[in-house]
Amino acid sequence: xxxVSQHPSWVICKSGTSVKIECxxxxxxxxxxxxxxxxxxxxxxxxxxxxxGSKATYEQGVEKDKFLINHASLTLSTLTVTxxxxxxxSFYICSVTGTEGETQYFGPGTRLLVL
Amino acid sequence: SQQGEEDPQAxxxxxxxxxxxxxxxxxxxxxxxxxxxxxxRGLVHLILIRSNEREKHSGRLRVTLDTSKKSSSLLITASRxxxxxxxxxxxxxxxxxxxxxxxxxxxxxxxx
Numbered sequence: 001x002x003x004v005s006q007h008p009s010w011v012i013c014k015s016g017t018s019v020k021i022e023c024x025x026x027x028x029x030x031x032x033x034x035x036x037x038x039x040x041x042x043x044x045x046x047x048x049x050x051x052x053g054s055k056a057t058y059e060q061g062v063e064k065d066k067f068l069i070n071h072a073s074l075t076l077s078t079l080t081v082t083x084x085x086x087x088x089x090s091f092y093i094c095s096v097t098g099t100e101g102e103t104q105y106f107g108p109g110t111r112l113l114v115l
Numbered sequence: 116s117q118q119g120e121e122d123p124q125a126x127x128x129x130x131x132x133x134x135x136x137x138x139x140x141x142x143x144x145x146x147x148x149x150x151x152x153x154x155x156r157g158l159v160h161l162i163l164i165r166s167n168e169r170e171k172h173s174g175r176l177r178v179t180l181d182t183s184k185k186s187s188s189l190l191i192t193a194s195r196x197x198x199x200x201x202x203x204x205x206x207x208x209x210x211x212x213x214x215x216x217x218x219x220x221x222x223x224x225x226x227x
Contacts, residue, residue, distance in 0.1 A: 004157075032213070043219045043220055093157055102148075104148075106160075
């Protein structure tokens with residue numbers, strides 16, 4: 001399967017600041033990446049689908065101006081949480097699809113704590 | 116909601132025993148996948164079963180799919196303490212363009 005990395009793995013920031021999270025596909029070119037959010041002891045909720053070279057598609061209820069997604073290359077997608085607030089504290093996980101488009105391979109996640 | 120539902124929500128067993136987790140969903144799917152998540156980590160893909168398949172094996176894992184009942188089960192045989200994790204089913208429902216909808220997960224604890 002694909003190897004996916006995320007950076008940083010942990011971030012603590014003050015309320016009102018912006019935080020950028022990187023998702024990298026290390027061993028193959030990912031045309032599609034997904035961003036999820038997971039609150040403690042809950043399931044993963046899809047935030048957006050990111051296609052290389054085009055605008056991300058956001059799920060209902062996810063503010064596109066707050067969660068900026070950029071998929072500038074086939075190996076890198078970034079999620080920027082703008083003007084973060086404590087309620088944005090969560091575990092953010094990205095995934096990439098394999099060549100067959102079915103299986104998703106997940107990054108290790110980024111834990112965000114907004115004070 | 117398309118979301119799958121797993122049961123039980125939590126399962127505690129002894130090492131060596133088998134663990135069975137179930138997942139139900141609501142609409143037609145292309146495939147159903149099972150993932151594992153250790154605490155505070157990303158997800159690891161375990162197995163994918165397509166809508167035209169009924170059973171699949173991978174090592175100590177056995178997955179069944181009953182599309183008439185819209186349900187799937189994951190069986191882990193001869194469990195080990197290292198199998199302790201949360202297990203999620205995820206459905207790729209038709210027309211979703213490979214988007215996955217995750218269930219709430221089953222927290223499995225295997226006691227040594």
